[in-house]
Amino acid sequence: MEYAMMVAMGAVTEQTVVVTVVHDCQVLDIPESLLDDHDLTVDYIVTPTRVLTTNCTRPKPQGIIWSKVSREMMSTIPILRKLRDSERRAGRDVTLKTEEDPLRQRTATGSTRPAHNCQTPPITESLAEQKGVTTVYIGNIPPTMRVSELKSLLRERGASPGHLTWQGPQHRAFLDYSDGCQAQLALRSLEGLSVEGHAMRVELARMQRQRLNEHGDCGDKKRGDYARHGDAGQ
Incomplete structure (x- = not known):
């Protein structure tokens, strides 16, 4: 950033x-x-x-990707508001990251109401339900940790998800796995996860727990199966 x-x-x-x-x-x-x-x-x-x-030829960021900027970041980094106003006047797309489901903000009469600041983002989990994936929550992420560092750490532990939603300012991330068994294997491999003595919280996302319990555990499926089929890093 x-x-x-x-x-x-x-x-x-x-x-x-x-x-x-x-x-x-x-x-x-x-x-x-x-x-x-x-x-x-x-x-x-x-x-x-x-x-x-490094001799790296990969292009560096050409500016702020507003679709990855949350409203909380806008409120905590004042200069972002000025930069956004400037780019809006220049005709650029400055749409912010979507954090609330607009349907939840509508009443039965069709009017709108202010969105509540939920601790668990509803969009991330509702999309996970629609796709049939299981989401793992990682909390208490160190404020100095970058998304690339977390992805590297997940890969080292054989727990790379199919998709990762990074929410660094809130010190959390959500990992999407293709089914409950892979999510359980990831939970086991991430048990006791810490960085430089900073312990992180790893558990099933709130809305996933009941669904996984209803379908049962993954039985005797071995961790090696996940290492072969589930290591789809971002």
């Missing part, structure tokens, strides 16, 4: 060199499929023992 904001303000260009400083143990090779459009690639990686040139 910081880089995208600097692009929007004209502070950086495609020629700007991006350098990151990390520990040697943090340098990992990850497939490009784990990256989203808003993820920033770097030109150089500096560690205590070496300087690495």
